[in-house]
Amino acid sequence: MPPFDYEYLIIGQGIGGTSMAWHLHDAGKSFQIVGDSSMPSSSRVAAGIFNPLTGKKLVKTWLADDLFPYARTFYGNLEEKLDRKFMHLTPIYRPFRSIEEQNTYLAQTADPGISPYIASSPDPGRDIPYVNADFGGLEVVQSGWIDLPALLDASRSYFQQQHLYVEAAFDAADLLRIEEGIEWQGKRFKTVVFCQGFFALENSWFNWLPFTPVKGQILEIATEVPLKSYIINQGIFALPVAENRMKVGATYSWNPLDWEVTGAATEELEAKLQGLLSTGYTLTGAQAGIRPSVRDRRPLIGIHPEFSNVSIFNGLGTKGVTLAPFLAKEFCNHLIYGKELNPLVNIKRYFSLYFR
Incomplete structure (x- = not known):
């Protein structure tokens, strides 16, 4: 050799x-x-969110039972080795869109494959007053975000x-x-x-x-009220990164595939955000990237x-x-x-x- x-x-x-x-x-x-x-x-x-239950139908992430424990160990070891904080274990709150969705989701929580990722505590919606959750919501655990x-x-x-x-x-x-x-x-x-x-x-x-790459855009906002330690997920995510700062995303587009922030993507996210939050905010920034997705x-x-x-x-x-x-x-x-x-x-x- x-x-x-x-x-x-x-x-x-x-x-x-x-x-x-x-x-x-x-x-x-x-x-x-x-x-x-x-x-x-x-x-x-990327916002770096890890979420074991995704999609409108509350589907368990592929290989979740292997991926999530291993990722927590991996990032925890790196935090010790590098003496830095990267991993933020944060529950995800999913407000229900309707009574029908509430009934569907609550029925799914009995599934033994899904139940470990659902909080057993009562609906925490009352503790997150800046979120519109007229029908209540579901708290997902074993979730959070990595400061990439x-x-x-x-x-x-x-x-x-x-x-x-x-x-x-x-x-x-x-x-x-x-x-x-x-x-x-x-x-x-x-x-x-x-x-x-x-x-x-x-x-x-x-x-x-x-490869089937997908462009995505996220926003950065400053809120008028202090934020609780919950990632909000309803069509978009709203990720608190500081007491009054959030990242919001994300869009999906295929043409053009570039790294430029667009007004159209900003408007799309703001329209969804205004339906999700009941508090005012200020747009402070935006970023775009291209996900290396596959067919x-x-x-x-x-x-x-x-x-x-x-x-x-x-x-x-x-x-x-x-x-x-x-x-x-x-x-x-x-x-x-x-x-x-x-x-x-x-x-x-x-x-x-x-x-x-």
């Missing part, structure tokens, strides 16, 4: 690349991360101190395949792991995968169909904060020990697109 400078080259330092880096680090593997802070990042725009910019910044600082992070503009054309490995900027690596989010669409190694709504993880030293960890979509830690563990076990990947995330399911 030829000598390698590092075993792994990780391209991208969003939540995917950062999760891969921490798992490789804990496994004692050598790696280098390439990040480009000048490029937009969906991880830095703080997490990514602290992780980058740590890896910089360990000489494991490189700030550079990356072009996939600069990668060279060598005997049993990869070369980039004069350094040799055993394997490259692409964690580029939306920018994977420009990567000739993996642009054949069925079948499952991540894209695995090894290139022809080149065993080229791999991808991507397609985490709207649930990146819960998917990334658990699936990074699974992928690291695959890369290091040959453990089988879940076929629902393995890119083998799409190899026919590459060979057609």
Whole structure:
């Protein structure tokens, strides 16, 4: 085997690349991360909410019973290691839209698969007077949010101190395949792991995968009343990040796919927000990002169909904060020990697109 400078080259330092880096680090593997802070990042725009029960029909998040305990442990360990607060365990309050929805949801809470994620305490709506909840509501637990910019910044600082992070503009054309490995900027690596989010669409190694990216916008507001520690979810989310500050989102659009804030998206969110909140507020900011979503709504993880030293960890979509830690563990076990990947995330399911 030829000598390698590092075993792994990780391209991208969003939540995917950062999760891969921490798992490789804990496994004692050598790696280098390439990040480009000048490029937009969906991880830095995302509100970072983790929610075990989603959608209008109160559906349990895919793999919730595995994802949520693992994510809490992962982020808790990082808080200790980096001496920073990232994880905010916060219940989600879902106001009912109607008596019919109230009856439907309350009946669902008897489902043993859902009941662990529903608070047994009475409806807390009276404690959240700034929310319109004429029909009451449901409190979801084992939920909260991750301060992703703080997490990514602290992780980058740590890896910089360990000489494991490189700030550079990356072009996939600069990668060279060598005997049993990869070369980039004069350094040799055993394997490259692409964690580029939306920018994977420009990567000739993996642009054949069925990405269906979605643009989203969120608002930042200042409220006239102090906020309680509840994330509000009814068509949109309203996430308290300070006593009088909220993030509100999100929109879904497909054309154009850019990173620009639009007045139309702001108007859409404000119309929904005004129906949700009974208090006044001031709009203080807005951000837009592009989610790296996938046609079948499952991540894209695995090894290139022809080149065993080229791999991808991507397609985490709207649930990146819960998917990334658990699936990074699974992928690291695959890369290091040959453990089988879940076929629902393995890119083998799409190899026919590459060979057609």
